[in-house]
Amino acid sequence: MGANSSIDVGYIAGLARIELDPADKERLQHDMEAIIGYIEQLSELNVDGIEPTAHAVPMTNVWREDRAGMPLGREAMLANAPATIDGELLKVPQVLPGEGMA
């Protein structure tokens, strides 16, 4: 942390799969630098030997009975899809390069 940390908002936005226009990028760059400057205050603390907390109430190996149930069904699940093929399949843009499908 400290002086070494710098942020490249364009690179991070690429990792997060978010398109930013140039004005957005500049504003967010400025905001992020201020926020990261603030969170750097944690580097003041000595945390050697402290166990990390991932959850307020840690519970592990939570099992339920393995029982057959009735899922929502294809029609209900596809009702919110932006595009379908005949209401039976999710339609997505081409995934692999090459000739497009009909």
Next chain:
Amino acid sequence: MSIDTKKMTVAQAADALAAGTCTAAELCQSYLNRVKSVDGQVKAFLKIDEADIMARAGESDKRRAAGRPLSPYDGIPIGIKDCIVTQGQTCSCASKILEPVVSPYDSTVVARLKAKGFIPTGRLNMDEFAMGSSCENSAFQKTANPWDLNCVPGGSSGGSAASVAASEVPVSLGSDTGGSIRQPAAFCGIVGLKPTYGRVSRYGLVAFASSLDQIGPMAHDVLDAAIILDTIGGHDPKDSTSLPSPCQGFADAVRASGNETLKGLKIGLPKEYFNGEGLTPSVKQAIDQAVETVKKLGAETVEVSLPHAKYAIATYYIIATAEASANLARFDGIRYGARAESPDLIQTYFKSRGKGFGDEVKRRILLGTYVLSSGYYDAYYLRAQKVRTLIRQDFENAGTRCDVILTPVTPTTAFKFGEKSDPLQMYLADIFTIALNLSGNCGISVPAGICPESGLPVGVQFIAPAMQEEKLLKVARIFELNRPVREFFPDL
């Protein structure tokens, strides 16, 4: 017959229904009329399906006429924050990316409310994906504070708070990740409860930060909050983080505490919260009065210390954004929600997310992505998790010296629209609420006083150890019945 539902609580509505003073249809119609007359100004509701509400009210009246109401609360409306799904209704999280989505199922909390006859009423505005403290980050509308329409209602559960304060619904559900129930409750002069993490199922709550999110009631008084906790709480096999312990009997405990005092109770006052910067004089005055009230009721006050309190915001904005960046990765315009068409898949992700998310959501996804990115994980995320341990230990240590902790909810009363345009300044407004989400304690915001200059309400926060809602609610109830200002209703 018509009934005046202004200022009516859930308990009063249940009495009116039981006594036959009104029917569920009359009750719901009165609330709908109120929505029609004031929501043009308050703008708490994103959507409200009048036909569905009246159909459910009619069914409720039939059950009651047949002597088979589902519970004493059968026929009472309850507002739902737009990040908690109700079958057949939209669930946008006040975001463009989810604007087209209609939920195919009920969240556990809504299913449990329906099972007792409560009528889910409308979709309440919020900061987009619950990210914000003023409701100004909604992609659709700005909700106003019913006490002063030029002020924000707080956030992120701003619509939930404003709708109850304005008597558009008797009670509502909110969600609290860093104060999103308690802060708007304080700004709007109502009661807001953040239960212990794991008390209330998160199944059907759109996830923001999964290790911090908790659903809770927003109500006119502590009794109503307890009634709703009894209804929605308890183990749910559909949420692996839901606690196996029973979650019942809180309303009975609150009712029984009516004539009690606080004799024998130790109330901790964290010195860091009272000497902190930014606590405005009017808030400090109301909190000092609240301290006097609990002393008069026989409680002993002790100074406690939360030495890592000042690191809570920094810790929160690492952990919450890291979790959010993972949780919100699912919104990509492929399976549901708004898709920005593009001939190739990768560009579809980029464009759908670029157009679909607002500024604050982008900021938090980017921050979360950054703190989890290669080379920074140990410095930020792992370190924040360790500081989270220190914060939790602070509360454990304080808990050995007192039964409950009393603090302000917010450093200021409700602020004006646009007043906090800098994101970091907005984050700092959550200084007194955020630590509890990290530690897992339960907490409640209760109206304590009215700021003499602005006429805006001030809230006091009581904090109890995990699983001690009964004690928390009883203390809050006894305080509520004995505070200097008895009633908190805006003139609207």
